[in-house]
Amino acid sequence: MKKLILPLLAISILTGCKEDDPVEVPQETKLEYDTPSTYNFENVSYSGQTDRLNMLAALKKEVSKSHTAGASVDEQTLLDMYNNPTKDGAAFAEEGLGSSGKNLSGKTEDLAKNAMIQILKDVAANSGVEGGADGKAGLVARGDGHILVNAKGQEYAQLVEKGLMGSCFYYQISSKYLSDDKIGKDADGKLELDVKEEGKNYTNREHHFDEAFGYFGVPTDWNKVDGDKENDEVRFWGKYCNKRNAVLNTNDIFDNFVKGRAAIHADGGYHVDQDAEVAKIKETLEKIAASTAISYFKASATETDLGDKLHGLTEGLCFLRATQYGGPAISAADVAAVEVLLNNGNFFTITAPQINAAVDKLAEFAGLVDVKDKI
Numbered sequence: 001m002k003k004l005i006l007p008l009l010a011i012s013i014l015t016g017c018k019e020d021d022p023v024e025v026p027q028e029t030k031l032e033y034d035t036p037s038t039y040n041f042e043n044v045s046y047s048g049q050t051d052r053l054n055m056l057a058a059l060k061k062e063v064s065k066s067h068t069a070g071a072s073v074d075e076q077t078l079l080d081m082y083n084n085p086t087k088d089g090a091a092f093a094e095e096g097l098g099s100s101g102k103n104l105s106g107k108t109e110d111l112a113k114n115a116m117i118q119i120l121k122d123v124a125a126n127s128g129v130e131g132g133a134d135g136k137a138g139l140v141a142r143g144d145g146h147i148l149v150n151a152k153g154q155e156y157a158q159l160v161e162k163g164l165m166g167s168c169f170y171y172q173i174s175s176k177y178l179s180d181d182k183i184g185k186d187a188d189g190k191l192e193l194d195v196k197e198e199g200k201n202y203t204n205r206e207h208h209f210d211e212a213f214g215y216f217g218v219p220t221d222w223n224k225v226d227g228d229k230e231n232d233e234v235r236f237w238g239k240y241c242n243k244r245n246a247v248l249n250t251n252d253i254f255d256n257f258v259k260g261r262a263a264i265h266a267d268g269g270y271h272v273d274q275d276a277e278v279a280k281i282k283e284t285l286e287k288i289a290a291s292t293a294i295s296y297f298k299a300s301a302t303e304t305d306l307g308d309k310l311h312g313l314t315e316g317l318c319f320l321r322a323t324q325y326g327g328p329a330i331s332a333a334d335v336a337a338v339e340v341l342l343n344n345g346n347f348f349t350i351t352a353p354q355i356n357a358a359v360d361k362l363a364e365f366a367g368l369v370d371v372k373d374k375i
Helices: 047-067 075-083 110-126 156-177 204-216 237-248 250-265 273-301 306-322 332-341 352-366
Strands: 002-009 028-035 138-142 145-149
Touching: 028 250, 047 075, 047 110, 047 145, 047 156, 047 204, 075 110, 110 156, 138 306, 145 156, 145 306, 156 204, 156 237, 156 273, 156 306, 204 237, 204 250, 237 250, 237 273, 250 273, 273 306, 273 352, 306 332, 332 352
Parallel strands: none
Antiparallel strands: 002 028, 138 145
Protein backbone atom coordinates (compact mmCIF):
# COMPACT_ATOMS: atom_id res chain seq x y z
CA MET A 1 0.00 0.00 0.00
CA LYS A 2 1.49 3.31 -1.11
CA LYS A 3 1.28 6.37 1.11
CA LEU A 4 0.65 9.83 -0.35
CA ILE A 5 1.35 13.10 1.43
CA LEU A 6 -0.87 16.10 0.91
CA PRO A 7 0.65 19.49 1.76
CA LEU A 8 -1.52 21.88 3.74
CA LEU A 9 -0.58 25.42 4.76
CA ALA A 10 -0.91 26.16 8.43
CA ILE A 11 -2.53 29.50 9.29
CA SER A 12 -0.32 32.20 10.73
CA ILE A 13 -1.27 33.26 14.25
CA LEU A 14 -0.43 36.66 15.63
CA THR A 15 0.63 36.32 19.24
CA GLY A 16 -0.05 39.93 20.07
CA CYS A 17 -0.73 43.37 18.71
CA LYS A 18 2.55 45.08 19.50
CA GLU A 19 4.85 45.84 16.61
CA ASP A 20 7.82 43.99 18.05
CA ASP A 21 5.82 40.98 19.30
CA PRO A 22 6.96 37.71 17.68
CA VAL A 23 4.88 36.38 14.79
CA GLU A 24 4.58 32.66 14.23
CA VAL A 25 5.98 31.80 10.81
CA PRO A 26 3.58 29.74 8.61
CA GLN A 27 4.60 26.11 8.73
CA GLU A 28 3.79 23.42 6.20
CA THR A 29 2.01 20.45 7.72
CA LYS A 30 1.38 17.12 6.09
CA LEU A 31 -1.82 15.12 5.88
CA GLU A 32 -0.93 11.51 5.30
CA TYR A 33 -3.32 9.00 3.77
CA ASP A 34 -3.10 5.55 2.28
CA THR A 35 -3.59 4.72 -1.37
CA PRO A 36 -4.50 1.07 -1.94
CA SER A 37 -3.39 -0.85 -5.01
CA THR A 38 -7.01 -1.48 -6.01
CA TYR A 39 -10.30 0.42 -5.70
CA ASN A 40 -10.52 -0.97 -2.18
CA PHE A 41 -12.30 1.43 0.16
CA GLU A 42 -14.69 0.34 2.88
CA ASN A 43 -17.50 2.62 1.73
CA VAL A 44 -17.61 2.15 -2.07
CA SER A 45 -21.13 2.24 -3.54
CA TYR A 46 -22.22 2.21 -7.19
CA SER A 47 -24.96 -0.43 -7.49
CA GLY A 48 -27.10 1.87 -9.62
CA GLN A 49 -24.38 2.05 -12.24
CA THR A 50 -24.01 -1.74 -12.31
CA ASP A 51 -27.76 -1.96 -12.82
CA ARG A 52 -27.58 0.37 -15.82
CA LEU A 53 -24.70 -1.57 -17.37
CA ASN A 54 -26.85 -4.68 -17.10
CA MET A 55 -29.84 -2.84 -18.55
CA LEU A 56 -27.86 -1.78 -21.62
CA ALA A 57 -26.68 -5.35 -22.20
CA ALA A 58 -30.29 -6.55 -22.03
CA LEU A 59 -31.53 -3.76 -24.32
CA LYS A 60 -28.82 -4.50 -26.90
CA LYS A 61 -29.84 -8.17 -26.83
CA GLU A 62 -33.49 -7.28 -27.45
CA VAL A 63 -32.62 -4.93 -30.31
CA SER A 64 -30.50 -7.65 -31.94
CA LYS A 65 -33.60 -9.82 -32.29
CA SER A 66 -34.44 -7.55 -35.22
CA HIS A 67 -31.59 -9.07 -37.26
CA THR A 68 -33.60 -12.05 -38.47
CA ALA A 69 -35.72 -11.87 -41.61
CA GLY A 70 -39.39 -11.64 -40.68
CA ALA A 71 -38.63 -10.95 -37.01
CA SER A 72 -40.81 -8.59 -35.02
CA VAL A 73 -39.53 -6.50 -32.13
CA ASP A 74 -42.12 -4.67 -30.09
CA GLU A 75 -41.72 -0.89 -29.85
CA GLN A 76 -43.20 -0.59 -26.36
CA THR A 77 -40.93 -3.33 -25.05
CA LEU A 78 -37.86 -1.44 -26.26
CA LEU A 79 -39.08 1.87 -24.84
CA ASP A 80 -39.94 0.28 -21.50
CA MET A 81 -36.47 -1.28 -21.27
CA TYR A 82 -34.99 2.15 -21.89
CA ASN A 83 -37.30 4.03 -19.50
CA ASN A 84 -38.16 1.36 -16.88
CA PRO A 85 -41.40 3.29 -16.30
CA THR A 86 -42.85 1.10 -13.54
CA LYS A 87 -39.51 1.13 -11.66
CA ASP A 88 -40.05 -2.45 -10.55
CA GLY A 89 -38.15 -4.34 -13.26
CA ALA A 90 -41.29 -5.43 -15.11
CA ALA A 91 -39.73 -4.24 -18.39
CA PHE A 92 -36.97 -6.84 -18.12
CA ALA A 93 -37.15 -10.60 -18.40
CA GLU A 94 -34.06 -10.99 -16.18
CA GLU A 95 -35.09 -11.50 -12.57
CA GLY A 96 -34.19 -8.52 -10.41
CA LEU A 97 -32.93 -6.33 -13.23
CA GLY A 98 -34.49 -2.90 -13.02
CA SER A 99 -36.08 -3.49 -9.62
CA SER A 100 -33.88 -0.74 -8.16
CA GLY A 101 -36.00 1.80 -10.01
CA LYS A 102 -33.04 3.01 -12.09
CA ASN A 103 -33.23 3.54 -15.85
CA LEU A 104 -31.03 4.46 -18.80
CA SER A 105 -33.14 7.30 -20.14
CA GLY A 106 -32.85 9.49 -17.06
CA LYS A 107 -29.05 9.53 -17.30
CA THR A 108 -28.78 10.10 -21.06
CA GLU A 109 -27.80 13.55 -22.32
CA ASP A 110 -31.01 15.39 -23.23
CA LEU A 111 -30.59 15.73 -27.02
CA ALA A 112 -29.24 12.20 -27.31
CA LYS A 113 -32.19 10.91 -25.26
CA ASN A 114 -34.67 12.19 -27.83
CA ALA A 115 -32.61 10.68 -30.63
CA MET A 116 -32.41 7.33 -28.82
CA ILE A 117 -36.17 7.14 -28.41
CA GLN A 118 -36.55 7.62 -32.17
CA ILE A 119 -33.89 4.99 -32.88
CA LEU A 120 -35.77 2.44 -30.76
CA LYS A 121 -39.00 3.25 -32.57
CA ASP A 122 -37.22 2.80 -35.91
CA VAL A 123 -35.84 -0.56 -34.82
CA ALA A 124 -39.36 -1.81 -34.16
CA ALA A 125 -40.67 -0.37 -37.43
CA ASN A 126 -37.93 -1.96 -39.54
CA SER A 127 -37.21 -5.18 -37.64
CA GLY A 128 -36.98 -8.19 -39.90
CA VAL A 129 -37.42 -6.10 -43.06
CA GLU A 130 -35.22 -7.34 -45.89
CA GLY A 131 -33.43 -5.34 -48.57
CA GLY A 132 -31.46 -2.68 -46.73
CA ALA A 133 -29.86 -0.33 -49.27
CA ASP A 134 -28.96 3.30 -49.86
CA GLY A 135 -32.06 5.26 -48.85
CA LYS A 136 -33.86 2.20 -47.43
CA ALA A 137 -33.65 0.77 -43.93
CA GLY A 138 -33.52 -3.00 -43.68
CA LEU A 139 -31.42 -6.11 -43.29
CA VAL A 140 -27.94 -6.43 -44.78
CA ALA A 141 -26.07 -9.73 -44.86
CA ARG A 142 -23.14 -10.07 -42.46
CA GLY A 143 -21.35 -13.38 -42.00
CA ASP A 144 -23.87 -16.16 -41.56
CA GLY A 145 -26.61 -13.74 -40.56
CA HIS A 146 -27.76 -10.16 -40.98
CA ILE A 147 -27.65 -6.77 -39.32
CA LEU A 148 -30.44 -4.19 -39.36
CA VAL A 149 -29.36 -0.78 -40.66
CA ASN A 150 -31.03 2.56 -41.25
CA ALA A 151 -31.31 4.28 -44.63
CA LYS A 152 -27.69 5.48 -44.35
CA GLY A 153 -26.31 2.05 -43.52
CA GLN A 154 -25.82 2.72 -39.80
CA GLU A 155 -26.42 -0.42 -37.73
CA TYR A 156 -29.20 0.07 -35.19
CA ALA A 157 -27.79 -2.33 -32.58
CA GLN A 158 -24.55 -0.33 -32.48
CA LEU A 159 -26.38 3.00 -32.39
CA VAL A 160 -28.11 1.73 -29.27
CA GLU A 161 -25.25 -0.01 -27.44
CA LYS A 162 -22.26 2.14 -28.40
CA GLY A 163 -24.47 5.22 -28.59
CA LEU A 164 -25.50 4.86 -24.94
CA MET A 165 -21.95 4.04 -23.94
CA GLY A 166 -21.24 7.60 -25.05
CA SER A 167 -24.38 9.63 -24.35
CA CYS A 168 -25.10 7.92 -21.03
CA PHE A 169 -21.99 6.28 -19.50
CA TYR A 170 -19.26 8.60 -20.87
CA TYR A 171 -21.47 11.64 -20.36
CA GLN A 172 -22.13 10.74 -16.73
CA ILE A 173 -18.46 10.07 -15.99
CA SER A 174 -16.93 13.19 -17.54
CA SER A 175 -19.66 15.81 -17.61
CA LYS A 176 -21.56 14.90 -14.46
CA TYR A 177 -19.95 12.86 -11.69
CA LEU A 178 -16.41 14.17 -12.19
CA SER A 179 -17.62 17.76 -12.51
CA ASP A 180 -16.91 20.53 -10.01
CA ASP A 181 -20.57 20.49 -8.99
CA LYS A 182 -20.32 16.86 -7.92
CA ILE A 183 -16.81 16.50 -6.49
CA GLY A 184 -15.05 19.87 -6.81
CA LYS A 185 -14.13 22.36 -4.13
CA ASP A 186 -17.37 23.35 -2.46
CA ALA A 187 -16.58 26.96 -1.63
CA ASP A 188 -20.15 28.14 -0.97
CA GLY A 189 -21.12 25.17 1.19
CA LYS A 190 -24.45 24.75 -0.54
CA LEU A 191 -23.85 21.36 -2.10
CA GLU A 192 -23.30 19.48 1.16
CA LEU A 193 -20.89 17.22 -0.67
CA ASP A 194 -19.23 16.04 2.49
CA VAL A 195 -22.40 15.11 4.35
CA LYS A 196 -23.19 11.49 5.08
CA GLU A 197 -26.88 10.76 4.55
CA GLU A 198 -28.67 8.87 7.27
CA GLY A 199 -27.88 5.18 7.06
CA LYS A 200 -24.95 5.71 4.66
CA ASN A 201 -21.27 5.34 5.49
CA TYR A 202 -20.04 7.51 2.61
CA THR A 203 -20.23 11.20 1.83
CA ASN A 204 -21.98 12.54 -1.25
CA ARG A 205 -18.61 13.47 -2.75
CA GLU A 206 -17.26 9.94 -2.24
CA HIS A 207 -20.42 8.44 -3.68
CA HIS A 208 -20.29 10.67 -6.76
CA PHE A 209 -16.73 9.57 -7.48
CA ASP A 210 -17.77 5.92 -7.03
CA GLU A 211 -20.61 6.41 -9.49
CA ALA A 212 -18.16 7.68 -12.10
CA PHE A 213 -16.03 4.60 -11.52
CA GLY A 214 -19.09 2.35 -11.75
CA TYR A 215 -19.91 3.55 -15.26
CA PHE A 216 -16.42 2.62 -16.47
CA GLY A 217 -17.07 -1.10 -16.30
CA VAL A 218 -14.21 -2.80 -14.45
CA PRO A 219 -14.13 -4.60 -11.08
CA THR A 220 -12.65 -2.95 -8.00
CA ASP A 221 -9.71 -5.37 -8.12
CA TRP A 222 -9.11 -5.06 -11.88
CA ASN A 223 -5.83 -6.55 -13.06
CA LYS A 224 -4.84 -3.76 -15.41
CA VAL A 225 -1.68 -5.59 -16.54
CA ASP A 226 -3.51 -8.18 -18.62
CA GLY A 227 -6.87 -6.42 -18.57
CA ASP A 228 -8.67 -9.46 -17.11
CA LYS A 229 -9.71 -10.43 -20.63
CA GLU A 230 -11.77 -13.39 -19.41
CA ASN A 231 -13.44 -11.44 -16.59
CA ASP A 232 -17.14 -10.83 -17.30
CA GLU A 233 -16.99 -7.72 -15.13
CA VAL A 234 -14.69 -6.01 -17.66
CA ARG A 235 -17.10 -4.55 -20.18
CA PHE A 236 -18.15 -1.48 -22.10
CA TRP A 237 -15.51 1.23 -21.53
CA GLY A 238 -13.27 -1.13 -19.55
CA LYS A 239 -13.21 -3.55 -22.47
CA TYR A 240 -12.22 -0.93 -25.03
CA CYS A 241 -9.75 0.67 -22.65
CA ASN A 242 -7.87 -2.62 -22.52
CA LYS A 243 -7.88 -2.88 -26.33
CA ARG A 244 -6.08 0.45 -26.60
CA ASN A 245 -3.64 -0.14 -23.77
CA ALA A 246 -0.79 -1.65 -25.81
CA VAL A 247 -0.28 1.62 -27.70
CA LEU A 248 -1.64 4.28 -25.35
CA ASN A 249 -1.22 2.80 -21.85
CA THR A 250 -4.89 3.53 -21.26
CA ASN A 251 -5.22 0.99 -18.44
CA ASP A 252 -3.40 3.47 -16.21
CA ILE A 253 -6.80 5.14 -15.87
CA PHE A 254 -7.48 2.59 -13.13
CA ASP A 255 -4.66 4.05 -11.04
CA ASN A 256 -6.11 7.51 -11.57
CA PHE A 257 -9.48 6.36 -10.27
CA VAL A 258 -7.84 4.79 -7.21
CA LYS A 259 -5.64 7.82 -6.43
CA GLY A 260 -8.49 10.27 -6.89
CA ARG A 261 -10.76 8.31 -4.57
CA ALA A 262 -7.97 7.96 -2.00
CA ALA A 263 -7.51 11.72 -1.86
CA ILE A 264 -11.23 12.27 -1.30
CA HIS A 265 -11.42 9.41 1.18
CA ALA A 266 -8.66 10.91 3.33
CA ASP A 267 -11.33 12.70 5.36
CA GLY A 268 -14.30 12.54 3.00
CA GLY A 269 -13.69 16.03 1.66
CA TYR A 270 -12.08 17.91 -1.21
CA HIS A 271 -8.30 17.62 -1.65
CA VAL A 272 -6.22 19.23 -4.36
CA ASP A 273 -4.64 15.85 -5.12
CA GLN A 274 -7.86 14.71 -6.76
CA ASP A 275 -7.72 17.39 -9.45
CA ALA A 276 -4.79 15.94 -11.39
CA GLU A 277 -6.32 12.45 -11.29
CA VAL A 278 -9.70 13.66 -12.54
CA ALA A 279 -7.99 15.52 -15.40
CA LYS A 280 -6.12 12.34 -16.37
CA ILE A 281 -9.31 10.26 -16.25
CA LYS A 282 -11.08 12.63 -18.63
CA GLU A 283 -8.08 12.83 -20.94
CA THR A 284 -7.66 9.06 -21.06
CA LEU A 285 -11.35 8.38 -21.59
CA GLU A 286 -11.31 10.72 -24.57
CA LYS A 287 -8.25 8.97 -26.01
CA ILE A 288 -9.97 5.59 -25.58
CA ALA A 289 -13.01 6.80 -27.51
CA ALA A 290 -11.09 8.64 -30.25
CA SER A 291 -8.53 5.89 -30.81
CA THR A 292 -11.24 3.22 -30.92
CA ALA A 293 -13.10 5.26 -33.53
CA ILE A 294 -9.89 5.58 -35.55
CA SER A 295 -9.30 1.82 -35.30
CA TYR A 296 -12.76 1.00 -36.63
CA PHE A 297 -12.58 3.59 -39.39
CA LYS A 298 -9.19 2.37 -40.60
CA ALA A 299 -10.38 -1.24 -40.77
CA SER A 300 -13.55 -0.22 -42.59
CA ALA A 301 -11.62 1.69 -45.27
CA THR A 302 -10.26 -1.58 -46.67
CA GLU A 303 -13.21 -3.85 -45.80
CA THR A 304 -14.81 -5.53 -48.84
CA ASP A 305 -17.77 -7.18 -47.10
CA LEU A 306 -20.64 -4.68 -46.93
CA GLY A 307 -22.08 -5.96 -43.66
CA ASP A 308 -18.73 -5.87 -41.89
CA LYS A 309 -18.03 -2.43 -43.30
CA LEU A 310 -21.33 -0.96 -42.13
CA HIS A 311 -20.92 -2.59 -38.72
CA GLY A 312 -17.41 -1.17 -38.21
CA LEU A 313 -18.25 2.29 -39.48
CA THR A 314 -21.23 2.52 -37.14
CA GLU A 315 -19.13 1.53 -34.15
CA GLY A 316 -16.54 4.11 -35.12
CA LEU A 317 -19.24 6.77 -35.50
CA CYS A 318 -20.58 6.12 -32.00
CA PHE A 319 -17.14 6.27 -30.40
CA LEU A 320 -16.48 9.50 -32.30
CA ARG A 321 -19.72 11.00 -30.97
CA ALA A 322 -18.85 9.97 -27.42
CA THR A 323 -15.91 12.37 -27.35
CA GLN A 324 -18.18 15.41 -27.33
CA TYR A 325 -19.52 14.53 -23.87
CA GLY A 326 -16.85 16.00 -21.66
CA GLY A 327 -13.47 15.32 -23.22
CA PRO A 328 -10.82 18.02 -22.76
CA ALA A 329 -9.60 18.26 -26.37
CA ILE A 330 -12.46 17.42 -28.74
CA SER A 331 -15.53 19.63 -29.02
CA ALA A 332 -18.99 19.02 -30.45
CA ALA A 333 -17.97 21.18 -33.42
CA ASP A 334 -14.95 18.92 -33.99
CA VAL A 335 -17.18 15.85 -33.97
CA ALA A 336 -19.53 17.47 -36.47
CA ALA A 337 -16.59 18.31 -38.75
CA VAL A 338 -15.42 14.70 -38.78
CA GLU A 339 -18.95 13.47 -39.49
CA VAL A 340 -19.09 15.71 -42.55
CA LEU A 341 -15.92 14.05 -43.82
CA LEU A 342 -17.60 10.67 -43.25
CA ASN A 343 -19.89 11.32 -46.20
CA ASN A 344 -22.32 13.00 -43.79
CA GLY A 345 -22.96 9.62 -42.23
CA ASN A 346 -24.05 7.81 -45.39
CA PHE A 347 -22.08 4.59 -45.15
CA PHE A 348 -23.66 2.96 -48.18
CA THR A 349 -21.87 5.37 -50.53
CA ILE A 350 -18.81 6.38 -48.47
CA THR A 351 -15.39 6.00 -50.11
CA ALA A 352 -12.00 5.01 -48.70
CA PRO A 353 -10.53 8.51 -49.27
CA GLN A 354 -13.39 9.99 -47.27
CA ILE A 355 -12.78 7.58 -44.41
CA ASN A 356 -9.04 8.27 -44.44
CA ALA A 357 -9.64 12.02 -44.39
CA ALA A 358 -11.90 11.59 -41.35
CA VAL A 359 -9.23 9.51 -39.61
CA ASP A 360 -6.62 12.20 -40.21
CA LYS A 361 -8.86 14.96 -38.90
CA LEU A 362 -9.92 13.02 -35.81
CA ALA A 363 -6.31 12.12 -35.02
CA GLU A 364 -5.45 15.81 -35.27
CA PHE A 365 -8.25 16.86 -32.92
CA ALA A 366 -7.41 14.10 -30.42
CA GLY A 367 -3.63 14.61 -30.44
CA LEU A 368 -3.07 11.13 -31.84
CA VAL A 369 -1.33 11.97 -35.12
CA ASP A 370 1.94 10.35 -34.06
CA VAL A 371 0.33 7.02 -33.13
CA LYS A 372 -2.65 6.75 -35.50
CA ASP A 373 -0.84 4.20 -37.69
CA LYS A 374 -0.25 1.97 -34.65
CA ILE A 375 -3.83 1.98 -33.45
